[in-house]
Each structure stands twice: as structure tokens, then as C-alpha cells.
Amino acid sequence: MTDASQNHGVDSAPGIGMTAKARMTNLVIDIVLFLFGILMVLPLILLVANAFKTPEEMVAWPPTIIPADPTIENFSSVLGDTPLLRWIWTSLRFAFMSMVAIVITSSIVGYVLAKFKFRTLEVIFILILATAIVPFEVYMIPLYFEAQALGILNSIWGLLLGYLVMSFGIFLIRQNVKHSIPDELLEAARIDGAGEMWIFARIVLPLLRGPLGALAVLAFFQAWTAFAWPIIVTTSRQSYTVEVGLALFQTGFTVDLGRLSAAAACVLIPSVTIFVILRRNFVQGIASTGVKE
Amino acid sequence: MANVEIRNVHKAYGSVETIKGVSIDAPDGEFVVLVGPSGCGKSTLLRMIAGLEEIDAGVISIGGRVINQVEPKHRDIAMVFQNYALYPHMTVAVNMAFSLRLARTPKAEIRQRVEEAARILGLSDYLERYPKQLSGGQRQRVAMGRAIVRNPQVYLFDEPLSNLDAKLRVQMRAELKAIHARLKTTTIYVTHDQIEAMTMANTIVVMRDGIVEQSGAPLDLYDHPSNTFVAGFIGSPAMNLMEAQSDGVDGAVKIAGENIVRHGVQGVAKGKVICGIRPEHLAVVEPSADGIDVVITNLEPTGSDTLVQAQLGGQLITAQLRERIAASPGDTIRLGSAAENVHLFDPSAQRRLGGSD
Numbered sequence: 001m002t003d004a005s006q007n008h009g010v011d012s013a014p015g016i017g018m019t020a021k022a023r024m025t026n027l028v029i030d031i032v033l034f035l036f037g038i039l040m041v042l043p044l045i046l047l048v049a050n051a052f053k054t055p056e057e058m059v060a061w062p063p064t065i066i067p068a069d070p071t072i073e074n075f076s077s078v079l080g081d082t083p084l085l086r087w088i089w090t091s092l093r094f095a096f097m098s099m100v101a102i103v104i105t106s107s108i109v110g111y112v113l114a115k116f117k118f119r120t121l122e123v124i125f126i127l128i129l130a131t132a133i134v135p136f137e138v139y140m141i142p143l144y145f146e147a148q149a150l151g152i153l154n155s156i157w158g159l160l161l162g163y164l165v166m167s168f169g170i171f172l173i174r175q176n177v178k179h180s181i182p183d184e185l186l187e188a189a190r191i192d193g194a195g196e197m198w199i200f201a202r203i204v205l206p207l208l209r210g211p212l213g214a215l216a217v218l219a220f221f222q223a224w225t226a227f228a229w230p231i232i233v234t235t236s237r238q239s240y241t242v243e244v245g246l247a248l249f250q251t252g253f254t255v256d257l258g259r260l261s262a263a264a265a266c267v268l269i270p271s272v273t274i275f276v277i278l279r280r281n282f283v284q285g286i287a288s289t290g291v292k293e
Numbered sequence: 294m295a296n297v298e299i300r301n302v303h304k305a306y307g308s309v310e311t312i313k314g315v316s317i318d319a320p321d322g323e324f325v326v327l328v329g330p331s332g333c334g335k336s337t338l339l340r341m342i343a344g345l346e347e348i349d350a351g352v353i354s355i356g357g358r359v360i361n362q363v364e365p366k367h368r369d370i371a372m373v374f375q376n377y378a379l380y381p382h383m384t385v386a387v388n389m390a391f392s393l394r395l396a397r398t399p400k401a402e403i404r405q406r407v408e409e410a411a412r413i414l415g416l417s418d419y420l421e422r423y424p425k426q427l428s429g430g431q432r433q434r435v436a437m438g439r440a441i442v443r444n445p446q447v448y449l450f451d452e453p454l455s456n457l458d459a460k461l462r463v464q465m466r467a468e469l470k471a472i473h474a475r476l477k478t479t480t481i482y483v484t485h486d487q488i489e490a491m492t493m494a495n496t497i498v499v500m501r502d503g504i505v506e507q508s509g510a511p512l513d514l515y516d517h518p519s520n521t522f523v524a525g526f527i528g529s530p531a532m533n534l535m536e537a538q539s540d541g542v543d544g545a546v547k548i549a550g551e552n553i554v555r556h557g558v559q560g561v562a563k564g565k566v567i568c569g570i571r572p573e574h575l576a577v578v579e580p581s582a583d584g585i586d587v588v589i590t591n592l593e594p595t596g597s598d599t600l601v602q603a604q605l606g607g608q609l610i611t612a613q614l615r616e617r618i619a620a621s622p623g624d625t626i627r628l629g630s631a632a633e634n635v636h637l638f639d640p641s642a643q644r645r646l647g648g649s650d
Contacts (some may be wrong), residue, residue, distance in 0.1 A: 104562050182376060184374040184375075184376055184378035185378050185380065187343075187345050187365075187372075187374070187375060188372065188378040188380070188439075189380075189391075190345070190364075190365050190366060191343060191344075191345075191365045191366060191370065191371065191372050191394055192366070192367075192392035192439075192443075193366040193392050193395040194366070194391075194393060194395055198395070203380060206382045207381065207382060273439065
């Protein structure tokens with residue numbers, strides 16, 4: 001009571017002062033974030049803008065954001081002279097299949113490692129974690145020989161060889177299962193008469209929607225942006241992925257900036273679309289990792 | 294409905310034995326409460342009945358059928374967990390219908406049974422909600438509903454009320470009791486709360502360190518605790534257990550010097566005993582009467598009675614007096630008890646002296 005009357009005495013001036021100060025702080029934060037946002041998105045805008053520029057305008061200084069004389073010459077040339085659409089299609093199939101495989105393997109292995117208690121499983125989990133610290137470059141060449149022996153060079157299966165399992169994915173799902181699915185839930189289902197496959201499909205998977213969505217996005221873009229493995233396992237121009245294809249615009253002496261920009265702009269379309277669709281899952285899944293709800 | 298028989302059951306985790314030869318009978322339709330301090334093995338035992346833990350040795354049977362090797366889903370039991378274990382992505386109705394769907398019960402029957410259970414539990418308006426949209430008490434009801442719709446032979450409850458606040462717990466206790474009275478299904482209920490045990494059970498089984506200390510009707514345990522552990526565990530506030538000296542002749546023991554308490558126990562030899570008197574059996578007596586002189590350390594008047602904490606020799610004792618007393622901390626009062634309310638225990642074995650129990 002006394003506190004309230006005292007506050008009343010100074011006519012709530014401090015309250016207004018606080019609000020103004022808080023507003024100022026917010027404004028400053030907004031401005032800083034806005035500037036950073038611009039910085040982040042500027043390269044993308046320039047890339048798309050460059051795709052519509054003539055060669056002269058491309059090298060002009062200062063660079064223009066909106067092309068003065070927009071042209072679709074770069075696009076028609078890229079789409080006409082190179083198998084860009086084919087590369088995109090290959091990349092899409094590769095990324096999609098890799099994503100599906102990783103989501104399936106991670107959810108099954110992560111669930112089993114989190115909820116079934118056998119000593120061997122602990123050893124297996126440690127082994128899986130250990131694989132994460134071995135750089136890809138170390139086993140890249142043996143993997144190539146494996147693909148060669150299997151006769152799957154220059155094919156989607158060859159591309160997929162190193163992209164079916166993701167140790168981080170297994171780890172992510174294991175942690176999520178451990179923290180967000182109590183044992184009692186599974187036990188209740190067992191008493192209620194559910195079999196193990198049923199429990200996995202109808203209880204575990206629906207509860208993992210968030211992290212699996214995040215993992216799907218990660219897995220898709222991991223494959224979509226893969227470069228080293230595709231350039232090793234594909235040798236014919238026809239079987240390239242889009243990342244490898246884009247590198248072709250860069251020769252030893254020149255960079256064909258106009259056509260490279262146009263191709264890159266085309267490549268951006270699926271990435272941006274998928275990210276926008278899955279954005280909420282992505283943020284939720286990563287943000288809630290390890291947090292008990 | 295069926296009786297549950299547990300015969301000489303053992304369970305060990307590595308070298309740690311958590312259940313050391315437990316035998317319990319839960320007759321058909323009884324409400325049996327397993328009670329004991331945490332780590333006494335009561336939850337493990339319940340999980341063994343449910344089939345969630347393996348049985349190392351011994352036999353558990355439900356309705357005469359040995360179920361040691363039977364999978365949980367074939368034991369015809371329903372279990373309610375402490376954290377409710379509701380499926381978060383399913384509505385109340387789907388949660389309750391879960392087991393019936395798995396059993397391929399016809400849809401019309403599922404609906405009828407879910408609605409019936411919802412009506413009993415007052416959940417009819419919440420059937421389309423998700424668990425996260427419900428309060429703790431409502432979630433607990435859904436968990437019970439999920440058990441009820443199955444119409445199992447045995448209900449198993451694992452501390453179902455311990456996540457609820459005190460008021461709700463009392464309310465749910467009464468509801469559970471009413472539901473049991475209506476369904477008359479054998480129920481095994483685990484709790485660490487002796488009040489829950491006393492108020493709900495037909496039979497209480499007091500456990501400690503993997504063994505059964507005593508089992509029987511609630512008031513039997515209260516009136517004739519078979520050892521000092523049960524004596525101290527059942528009843529709130531806990532029974533006063535005081536070291537005393539028996540002269541072996543006239544049915545009296547001396548506590549901390551010249552304080553004399555009469556007891557009705559036959560054939561107590563001369564020597565040390567433990568004398569147990571419940572706080573509510575102590576009353577202020579005349580200075581000339583038999584009794585114990587205590588120095589008040591704290592008074593807690595609750596309105597209906599007065600809780601007195603006092604010092605006797607080196608130990609603290611508690612008295613729950615019906616009358617309001619005009620005394621304050623530091624004062625000395627004389628407390629006495631009727632001879633039939635005095636329990637005597639053997640100081641070494643901690644077993645009850647005299648009587649058949």
C-alpha cells in the first residue's frame with residue numbers, strides 16, 4: 001500500500017521515462033538488426049540483379065541494384081547452352097532422396113539409441129559420434145573406389161552413397177527422444193497393446209515432427225550444396241549436380257559472371273522455396289533441442 | 294476381475310537386490326495400497342506386475358494364471374502413471390480409445406465405452422481437447438479414463454496423485470475411492486503418502502528396503518503396528534518412540550528417570566523396551582497421575598487441536614491435544630496416556646512386544 005501511494009505521489013513520471021527509454025533501446029536494436037539484415041540479403045539481391053544485367057553494366061561502378069537495361073539474355077543462354085535444368089533435376093532428386101534416407105535412418109537409430117538400454121548400443125552410439133569427427137576428405141577416395149566397384153559412378157546411387165546416414169541427425173534425434181518422450185509414454189502404449197513398430201510409427205514419429213522437419217531441411221541442403229563428393233563421383237557433364245555445373249562457368253582465365261549469376265539465380269529458387277515452407281519447423285526443431293517441454 | 298498373487302518375488306539390478314522375497318495377496322475386488330519410503334521397491338514391484346520389469350525369481354499370478362513370462366499387453370491390466378503418460382498428439386477421446394482401437398473393438402462400442410468413462414469422470418465436455426489444454430486434475434482423469442475403458446482385470450496405479458496440488462489430491466482421492474466402489478475391480482496402488490494409503494485401502498502393504506514390513510487393514514496397522522518402522526510410518530504426526538525401562542512386574546515402564554507410563558502388554562520382562570505412544574493419545578494429566586513431565590518447545594494451535602512439541606530427557610516428542618492449553622514454550626506439563634494406547638517394542642529387533650501381532 002505504501003509503495004503504491006508513493007508512486008502515485010510522483011505522478012508516474014518514472015514510468016513514462018522508462019517507456020521512452022525502452023522505446024529508444026528497441027529502436028536502436030531495430031536499426032542495428034535492420035542494417036545487418038540488409039547486409040545479409042544484399043549479396044542475394046545483387047546476384048539476382050546481376051543475372052539481368054548486360055556485361056557492360058555488370059562491371060560498372062558503383063554497382064546498380066536495379067538493372068538500368070534489364071535483359072534475359074543470360075538466362076536464355078544458360079538454359080539453352082548448358083544442361084542446367086538437367087543438373088537442377090539431378091540435384092533435386094539427389095537432395096530429396098538423401099533427405100528421405102537421412103530422416104528414416106536418423107529417426108530409427110536415434111530412437112533405438114535413446115530408448116533401448118543395452119551396453120552394445122552405447123558402444124555403437126560412441127562409434128557413430130566418432131565418425132562425425134573424421135573429415136570427409138579422409139574417406140573420400142576409398143568411397144570413390146567403392147562406388148567404382150559397385151559400378152554406380154555417374155549415377156544418382158553413386159551420389160547417394162555417402163549421403164544416406166548423417167551422424168549429426170542420429171545425435172539430434174537421440175537427444176530429442178531422450179528429452180521429450182518419457183519412458184512412461186512408451187510403457188503405457190505397450191500395456192495398451194501396441195507393438196514396437198506401431199509405437200514408433202504412431203507415437204514416436206508424430207512427437208518428433210519438429211526435429212525431423214529441421215533435420216530434413218539440414219539434410220536437403222547438405223546434399224543440395226554438396227560439391228566435393230559430386231565432383232569426384234560424376235565425370236560426365238550430363239550427370240553433374242548443379243553445384244558442379246555452376247563451377248564450369250569459372251574457367252582458369254575468366255569468370256562468366258552474367259551466365260553464372262543467371263544460373264545461380266535459377267538454383268536459388270528451390271532452396272528459397274523449401275526454406276520458406278519449412279522455416280517454422282526448422283527454427284522450432286533446432287531451438288527446442290534438449291529443452292524439456 | 295481377478296485376484297493377484299505375488300509369491301516370494303525377487304529382483305536385483307546388478308548386485309543390488311531391490312526386491313527381497315515379497316509375497317502379497319490382493320483378493321478379487323480389493324483395493325491394495327503399497328506404501329513405503331522412496332526406494333523401498335514398491336514401484337518396482339508394481340512394474341513387475343505390469344510386466345515392465347522382469348521377475349528374477351518367484352511367481353506372480355493374476356486370476357490364477359501365472360504371468361511371469363506374459364507380455365504386458367496380454368496381462369489384462371491397466372496402469373495409471375504418475376506423469377499421466379497421455380499421448381500429447383491425440384485428443385482426450387483418442388487417448389481413451391487407444392487400447393480399444395488396438396484391440397480392434399467395433400467403433401460403436403468404443404464410442405459408447407469412451408462416453409461412459411467420460412461421464413463417470415466428468416470429462417464429457419473435454420473429449421475433443423488435447424492434453425496440453427487440460428489442467429493437471431483433468432489430465433489425471435483422462436489417464437484414469439484410459440484405464441477404465443479397457444475394463445481390465447486389475448488396475449495398477451503408480452503414485453497417480455503426487456503431481457497434483459494438496460486440495461485436488463484430496464478430491465481425487467475421494468473420486469478414486471468412489472470409482473473403485475462402483476467398478477469393484479482389483480486395484481493395486483503405489484504411494485509414499487500414508488494418508489492416501491490409510492484413506493483408500495482395504496489392505497495396506499508397508500514396504501521397506503525390498504521387503505514387506507507389515508500388511509493388513511489400515512486401522513489394524515494403525516492400532517497394532519508390528520514393528521517400530523510401521524509404527525513410525527503409519528499415522529501423522531508420527532508415533533512417539535521413546536526409550537524406556539520395564540520393571541517387569543506391574544505393567545509400567547519408566548522413561549527418562551521417574552516418568553511412568555502404564556501399559557496393558559502382558560509378559561514384558563525386566564529390561565529396556567521402546568515405548569510408543571501416538572501424539573493424539575497423549576493428554577494433559579494431573580500432577581499426581583502417572584505420566585511424563587515434558588518441557589514445551591513449540592506450540593502449534595490449528596484451531597481444532599493443538600500440536601505440542603516438547604522435550605523429554607534428550608528426545609523430542611509430539612502431542613496432539615484436543616483441548617486448548619494455557620501454556621507457553623518453556624513451561625512444563627504432564628502428559629499421560631491410557632494403558633491400551635501404549636505400544637511396546639523390543640529395542641534390538643524392533644518388533645512389537647505382546648499380543649499375537
